[in-house]
Every structure is written in structure tokens, then in C-alpha cells.
Amino acid sequence: MTDVTLPSDASYPADGFRLFPDRSVVALRVNGELKDLATTVDESDVVEPVTIDSDDGLQILRHSAAHVLAQAVQRINPQANLGIGPPITDGFYYDFAVEESFTPEDLKAIDKEMQRIIREGQRFVRRVVTDEEARAELAAEPFKLELIGLKGGSKEAAEGASVEVGAGELTIYDNVNRDGETVWKDLCRGPHLPSTRLIGNGWDLTRIAAAYWRGSEKNPQLQRIYGTAWPSKDALRAYQERLAEAAKRDHRRLGKELDLFSFPEEIGSGLSxxxxxxxxxxxxxxxxxxxxxxxxxxxxxxxxxxxxxxxxxxxxxxxxxxxxxxxxxxxxEERDESGEIxxxxxxxxxxxxxxxxxxxxxxxxxxxxxxxxxxxxxxxxxxxxxxxxxxxxxxxxxxxxxxxxxxxxxxxxxxxxxxxxxxxxxxxxxxxxxxxxxxxxxxxxxxxxxxxxxxxxxxxxxxxxxxxxxxxxxxxxxxxxxxxxxxxxxxxxxxxxxxxxxxxxxxxxxxxxxxxxxxxxxxxxxxxxxxxxxxxxxxxxxxxxxxxxxxxYAGDFPVWLSPVQVVGVPVAEQYGDYLDEVIQALRAEEVRAEVDHSDERMQKKIRTHTTGKVPLILIVGEQDRAAGTVSFRFRDGSQENGVPIADAVRRIRSAIDSHALVSTAEDFA
Structure with missing residues (x-):
């Protein structure tokens, strides 16, 4: 068994929580089941520490942050009714029934209140309750009462409701302040962090959305607040940078920019x-x-x-x-003149x-x-x-x-x-x-x-x-x-x-x-x-x-998948005919190639086709025409000059056949 005794230098001795010398441990896995640090264990139990940066630890962190969010909302608006608040991939959310929709200003106020709750160092304390006790304690929360009636993992329960009710006993988590007073409670299976302080500063509220209770349009529409939580501020920043990169790669934006697909309103939602x-x-x-x-x-x-x-x-x-x-x-179906079937x-x-x-x-x-x-x-x-x-x-x-x-x-x-x-x-x-x-x-x-x-x-x-x-x-x-x-x-x-x-x-x-x-x-x-x-x-x-x-690929497809594989850009108009011959040789090899004969300046053409994610741009001037060659320009701006036409055609065809991702001159070597 892993040693789970309380260390002599524990900082929360009065809380009754076991604290490991490694303060990143936030929960236990006892005989394969996740438990709070306060769980009593026997000598025969197999106990493993769960760190805050593990997959399980992140789920516990985010679930705890969701509870702090819900408490903050009800501190500001005591009439708000609670839906559910599960951890999700990279974050958490909580649903609320409120008279007026949340605004960005509301989000700022909720953020500040969450910071106060975290600094208060409230303890998460688990209690087992009967169905009747839970109904009595949560009588003012209609959605919680509905979940209690669905106990047992019913398929009719809302997605994410398993964090609150399951097939076993019902439990409520109390948020207890330093004076030992319960200041908030929620129906929940847990586990949670020992203290709100462990949520730290690696979290953020991200957006507001509408959501139907239990995912059905027949049910009341609730307000959903999304957030994200990470073990540290640095981890949060890294996540936000990933989000920014993902936004650049959003296929909906790229689809519009690159003229790939659309969803006309005249056809209908979800039909491309x-x-x-x-x-x-x-x-x-x-x-x-x-x-x-x-x-x-x-x-x-x-x-x-x-x-x-x-x-x-x-x-x-x-x-x-x-x-x-x-x-x-x-x-x-057939009807007679009177309308009878x-x-x-x-x-x-x-x-x-x-x-x-x-x-x-x-x-x-x-x-x-x-x-x-x-x-x-x-x-x-x-x-x-x-x-x-x-x-x-x-x-x-x-x-x-x-x-x-x-x-x-x-x-x-x-x-x-x-x-x-x-x-x-x-x-x-x-x-x-x-x-x-x-x-x-x-x-x-x-x-x-x-x-x-x-x-x-x-x-x-x-x-x-x-x-x-x-x-x-x-x-x-x-x-x-x-x-x-x-x-x-x-x-x-x-x-x-x-x-x-x-x-x-x-x-x-x-x-x-x-x-x-x-x-x-x-x-x-x-x-x-x-x-x-x-x-x-x-x-x-x-x-x-x-x-x-x-x-x-962020739109930079390999050559074989690129809608336009090669664009020819003449240095001046007089080289257009020569470039047409090169492009015809490529088309004979089933390469998707075209020449830009527009009146734009050469540099503008190059920028346009680079932005358009064309993998290979051929540039031709007097020296190329005289020598029977072409010059390549790649996505990263690097170039290769003086390539014989036959060699260029062969190498382009080879890049297509090998499904190569060509972004630099080195890729094409």
C-alpha cells in the first residue's frame, strides 16, 4: 500500500485531509476508484496518489472549479437555479436558470467572486445522504430534484449528469469555511480538491452559451458558462496559445478564405x-x-x-x-374528389x-x-x-x-x-x-x-x-x-x-x-x-x-491534395507565352497548373498565391527563357533557380505521386 499518512509538516492539519510531501497530490485512487484525500483507507487497500497534472487530477481540478463558479453565481444572484456542472475536455461548464441572460459584464463580476472564494480556502467536504434528505436540502433547486429522480444512471439523464448522480449512494459536497461553517452545497459524486486554494490562478472563464436542460428543446433553456482550468498560470497560457493557433486553423474560416465550401441559408442548416x-x-x-x-x-x-x-x-x-x-x-397516398383516402x-x-x-x-x-x-x-x-x-x-x-x-x-x-x-x-x-x-x-x-x-x-x-x-x-x-x-x-x-x-x-x-x-x-x-x-x-x-x-495542414495541403498545384508568374508580360508552354507540359502530366496573366505586379501575384496556399510558384524571366529553365518559389519564401523544364516537370510529378508536403526548397530537393 502507498503511504498515505499525514506528513508532520502538513499545512491543513485541522482539515482532516492527508497531504503528501508532494503537494501536487490532490486525490487517491483506492482499489481502482477515485476518492477524496480525506478517504479512510485500510491496510489491505491498494492506494495510488493522483497528481493535479494527471488526467484524473485535471478532471478533479476542473470539476472543483465548476463548483466555485456555481457558488459565485449564487452569491451574486441567489435566485439562480443550478443545472449541472461537469468537467469536459480542457475545461468545465455550469448551467443556470436565470431570469436574464448573462452578459460579458456579469462574467467579469463572477470572475472576481470566484477569486474571492478561491482565496478563502474553503474545504470540499463529502456527505452521504438519502434520497429524502437530498430532496429536503435541495428543495429550492428543481433541476437537482429531477436528477435525484433519475438516480441509477438513466439514459434519460443529461449529458454530464453522472458527476452528480449514479447507480450508488447520493452524496452532497459542502463548501466549509475556516470557521467550520457550511457556506454552500451541491449534489455531487466527487471527488474534489481538498481546498479551493488548490485551484490557484491557472483558470479562466471563456464564454457564455444557451443550453436546453437535458439537451431537449422541449425543456427550459438555461444559461451555460464555460471555463478552463490548469495546474498553473503557465499551463493556462500554453492552452490559450493552442486555442489561438486552433482559431487560425479553423476549417470554417479557411473554407471561406480558400473558397472551398459554404452553407447557403437557402439550402438549410448543416447542409453544405x-x-x-x-x-x-x-x-x-x-x-x-x-x-x-x-x-x-x-x-x-x-x-x-x-x-x-x-x-x-x-x-x-x-x-x-x-x-x-x-x-x-x-x-x-391517393384521395378521391371529396378528399377521402x-x-x-x-x-x-x-x-x-x-x-x-x-x-x-x-x-x-x-x-x-x-x-x-x-x-x-x-x-x-x-x-x-x-x-x-x-x-x-x-x-x-x-x-x-x-x-x-x-x-x-x-x-x-x-x-x-x-x-x-x-x-x-x-x-x-x-x-x-x-x-x-x-x-x-x-x-x-x-x-x-x-x-x-x-x-x-x-x-x-x-x-x-x-x-x-x-x-x-x-x-x-x-x-x-x-x-x-x-x-x-x-x-x-x-x-x-x-x-x-x-x-x-x-x-x-x-x-x-x-x-x-x-x-x-x-x-x-x-x-x-x-x-x-x-x-x-x-x-x-x-x-x-x-x-x-x-x-x-492549416490549409497548406500536400501537393497531391492542393486544388491548384502550380501557378506560373511571369516577371513581365513578354514571358507569358514561354510560361504557357511550361504549364502545358505540366498539364500533360495531369498536374493542376495555371498561369497568372493578370495585370497585377509580380510581387502582388506572388503574395496572392502564397496566401492562397499554392504549394509551388514558377517564376520566369529572361534568364530562364534563354536557358530553357524555370525558378521555383515555395511557401516559406525560399527559392530554387534555373531548373530545366523537363527536370521541373519530373520533380513536380514525383512530389504529387509521393504525397509530399512541400513548403521549403529543402522539401523539394
Whole structure:
């Protein structure tokens, strides 16, 4: 057991908190469960210290900051009702019901009040309460009372509500001042920091937003205050610098500046149109993936955007995913002259997934073990009725195209096929310049009602995915309870150029749909058997993947993806004809190249095309024309002069074929 006795030089001996000589320790992990420092432990317990700069420590810091935020708001406005206040990635938020919306001036006042609370050094003290006691103490907080009624981890609870209620006992955290008086309280599972002082000065309130209670437009609209918290002021500044860099890379801004895509109001929220230059990048992405898929044994199929209601009943989507689907379209209904219905219509739905239609292709005729594995791929556009507040550029839309694939395999083929799929996914993502990966294995919930099928099949499938993931050599995190109800899955996460993590590819096993659709194949022994289905999306959605790449490269795409790969800029008008001949030689090699014949000065042209993220600019003057050469100018301003035309064409074509990121003269050497 780790030594958790109170050090002789403890600065809070009256608080009852164990303090380590390393004052960065803010909590304990006791037998694998996070606990406050005040937790009583036995000699038999396995105890690990949790430092404030660890992942768990940061969550505890941010959760504690959220409580200080809520207390500050209620000090200023005692009539404010509390929603929930969970830690989130890089920060925290708290929801409030207030008569008037928060203003930037309110935020300044709340910030000052939080500073006072932090300086007061209030202790966070945990109390176990019964449901009745909690209701009595929080009688003035209607949203807390509602959460108490949802105790047990109900799926109906708000996102983030698990920090307040769970399947176990209810607890309240008191904020206790130096005189031992409780000055504020909140329903919470914890753990928290020992003292508000440990929040320090590495925090900031960032923005105000509106949010519906429990995420439903049918519920009251609350005011949400977001903040961020870090172990030190330096860590906060580093985070703010990352935010500033992320803002420069925001795909929505770059999409507009580079004329790649837009969201016309006339079409509707979350529905994008692709402009010519964006269309070029998208087509390059799709064509490259198509070639790689065909080489890997996939066959492309095409399915409609709309289908009858009965298909989604058979697939169970109208039960499990109805809220995410667009309303039905009634078709084929007929009425007589009086308006009476003479023929009942049929409901059609825009498809939210491609898998039911791929299943119908499999089921169209009898299958043998010789047909398997069957690998069906499609760039299938799907439609999901996302809340308007959740829409975000191309990363969260209502209509998008999945690079979808569904594989039908025998149980014996399962592990080998998953291994090939993962290897293929990693290889293809590396083609796009991504290389920093890790994996998550989502496993079934312990509660039987949350999954279907045979426990033995689940265990075998989970073990197979684990072996494949470990064999990849990538970092693997196992996440119990996060599998879909029909099978376990591997999610692949990637870090971009500024260290942000994105979830991309998914490899998911499915025992449910083959059962629901009664899929079969005839095995070697002549017996009818059930195939296993593998759902696999590499990019997730082409729109979202494009946005991630756009931000990863800050618009400076590798040459092969750049909408315009080469622009020719003559030093003077008389060199335009010579440069046209060079560009024609490049176009003959399928290079996207053009000449700028505008009346702008040469330096203005160079600035324009550099700002436009063109990777290669060819400059030609008298010396180049006389020698049959060109001069290169690169994104960083470096140049290479006197390159023979044939050599220039060869090197440009090579840079495209090798998917090179050319920003400097050294990159092109």
C-alpha cells in the first residue's frame, strides 16, 4: 500500500485531509476508484496518489472549479437555479436558470467572486445522504430534484449528469469555511480538491452559451458558462496559445478564405455545398481511397438516399435511432374528389445509415463460404436530424457522406479480417499524412439488458479485437460499457499537428443485424450458418475528415491534395507565352497548373498565391527563357533557380505521386 499518512509538516492539519510531501497530490485512487484525500483507507487497500497534472487530477481540478463558479453565481444572484456542472475536455461548464441572460459584464463580476472564494480556502467536504434528505436540502433547486429522480444512471439523464448522480449512494459536497461553517452545497459524486486554494490562478472563464436542460428543446433553456482550468498560470497560457493557433486553423474560416465550401441559408442548416476548389480536394481524397479499396478486395456498391419505413423497422433503427432521423415523407397516398383516402400511403425515410441496404445486397441470393469474406464499400450520403445548436461547420452536419464498408465473414475469418482492416485503415490514414494514433476498445456493459446475443460470442469477439489491437503496437485503452448493444468495437484516435485528438475510424462487430435479417451462408459441411458483420468507417464522414485535414495542414495541403498545384508568374508580360508552354507540359502530366496573366505586379501575384496556399510558384524571366529553365518559389519564401523544364516537370510529378508536403526548397530537393 502507498503511504498515505499525514506528513508532520502538513499545512491543513485541522482539515482532516492527508497531504503528501508532494503537494501536487490532490486525490487517491483506492482499489481502482477515485476518492477524496480525506478517504479512510485500510491496510489491505491498494492506494495510488493522483497528481493535479494527471488526467484524473485535471478532471478533479476542473470539476472543483465548476463548483466555485456555481457558488459565485449564487452569491451574486441567489435566485439562480443550478443545472449541472461537469468537467469536459480542457475545461468545465455550469448551467443556470436565470431570469436574464448573462452578459460579458456579469462574467467579469463572477470572475472576481470566484477569486474571492478561491482565496478563502474553503474545504470540499463529502456527505452521504438519502434520497429524502437530498430532496429536503435541495428543495429550492428543481433541476437537482429531477436528477435525484433519475438516480441509477438513466439514459434519460443529461449529458454530464453522472458527476452528480449514479447507480450508488447520493452524496452532497459542502463548501466549509475556516470557521467550520457550511457556506454552500451541491449534489455531487466527487471527488474534489481538498481546498479551493488548490485551484490557484491557472483558470479562466471563456464564454457564455444557451443550453436546453437535458439537451431537449422541449425543456427550459438555461444559461451555460464555460471555463478552463490548469495546474498553473503557465499551463493556462500554453492552452490559450493552442486555442489561438486552433482559431487560425479553423476549417470554417479557411473554407471561406480558400473558397472551398459554404452553407447557403437557402439550402438549410448543416447542409453544405462544395465549391470547385473544395470539390477537387474531395475528389482526390475519394479517388485515392477508391483505388486503395479496390486493391484490398473491396467492391463498391450504390444505394438510394431514401427507403420505405419497413426496412428501418426490420433493422431496429426506428426504435434505437428514431430521434436522429428526419421525419417521414408520406408517398403514394391517393384521395378521391371529396378528399377521402382511397389508397393508404407509405412512409419513406431519408437513410441515417447505409448498413441495412448493404445487408439487402447480401441477402439478394444464397451465399456460400466461398463468397466470404464479402467486402462491400460505398461513399453513401446519409441524413441525421442533428439539433441546430450542435451543428459545427463540416464536423457536425445534417447531411454527410460516409466512406462506409460492411464486411460479411465467417466466425473463423473474423480475427484475421479485423487485423487486415486495422492495418488497411492505418496505412490509408498515413497516406493522408496522419501518423500519431491510439486505440480504444469498447466492451459490453455488465448489465445484460444493455446488450444482446450470446455471452460466449461477446467474449470471443472482444478477445479477438484485443489481440488485434495489441498486435498493432499502438496504445490501447479499454473502455467497459461503451460498446454498442450489438457488438464490441475498436475506435481509432489520431492527433493532429497541434496535438488535438480526433476520433476517426471505427471497426465494429455486429451479431445483431445478421440475426435480425436472418443472414446465412452454406459452410463446407453443407450446414447453414450465420455470418458475422463488420461495420467499418475509415474517415467517419468525408466532410468531417476533410475538415480535420484542413485544420491539420492549416490549409497548406500536400501537393497531391492542393486544388491548384502550380501557378506560373511571369516577371513581365513578354514571358507569358514561354510560361504557357511550361504549364502545358505540366498539364500533360495531369498536374493542376495555371498561369497568372493578370495585370497585377509580380510581387502582388506572388503574395496572392502564397496566401492562397499554392504549394509551388514558377517564376520566369529572361534568364530562364534563354536557358530553357524555370525558378521555383515555395511557401516559406525560399527559392530554387534555373531548373530545366523537363527536370521541373519530373520533380513536380514525383512530389504529387509521393504525397509530399512541400513548403521549403529543402522539401523539394
Amino acid at each position: 455545398v462544395w465549391h470547385p476548389r473544395g470539390g477537387i480536394v474531395r475528389q482526390e481524397m475519394e479517388q485515392h481511397a477508391l483505388r486503395r479499396h479496390r486493391a484490398a478486395g473491396y467492391t463498391y456498391v450504390y444505394t438510394p438516399h431514401i427507403t420505405k419505413r419497413d426496412l428501418f423497422i426490420e433493422s431496429n433503427h426506428l426504435v434505437t435511432y428514431a430521434e436522429g432521423m428526419f421525419p417521414p415523407i408520406r408517398m403514394d 382511397t389508397k393508404q400511403g407509405v412512409d419513406y425515410y431519408l437513410k441515417p445509415m447505409n448498413c441495412p441496404m448493404h445487408i439487402l445486397i447480401y441477402r439478394e441470393r444464397a451465399r456460400s463460404y466461398r463468397d466470404l469474406p464479402m467486402r462491400l464499400a460505398e461513399n453513401g450520403t446519409v441524413y441525421r436530424n442533428e439539433l441546430s445548436g450542435a451543428l459545427h461547420g463540416l464536423t457536425r452536419v445534417r447531411g454527410f457522406t460516409q466512406d462506409d464498408a460492411h464486411l460479411f465473414v465467417t466466425p473463423e475469418q473474423l480475427e484475421g479480417e479485423v487485423s487486415e482492416v486495422l492495418e488497411f485503415v492505418l496505412s490509408l490514414l498515413r497516406d493522408f499524412g496522419l501518423s500519431d494514433f491510439e486505440l480504444e476498445l469498447s466492451m459490453r456493459d455488465d448489465e445484460k439488458s444493455k446488450w444482446i446475443g450470446d455471452e460466449e460470442h461477446w467474449a470471443e469477439a472482444t478477445d479477438a479485437l484485443r489481440r488485434v489491437a495489441l498486435a498493432s503496437g499502438l496504445k490501447l485503452t479499454e473502455v467497459p460499457g461503451e460498446a454498442a448493444f450489438y457488438g464490441p468495437k475498436i475506435d481509432l484516435k489520431v492527433k493532429d499537428a497541434i496535438g488535438r485528438t480526433w476520433q476517426l475510424s471505427t471497426v465494429q462487430l455486429d451479431f445483431n443485424l445478421p440475426e435480425r435479417f436472418d443472414l446465412e451462408f452454406t459452410d463446407r459441411d453443407g450446414q447453414k450458418k450465420r455470418p458475422v458483420m463488420i461495420h467499418r468507417a475509415l474517415m467517419g464522414s468525408i466532410e468531417r475528415f476533410f475538415a480535420i485535414l484542413l485544420e491539420h
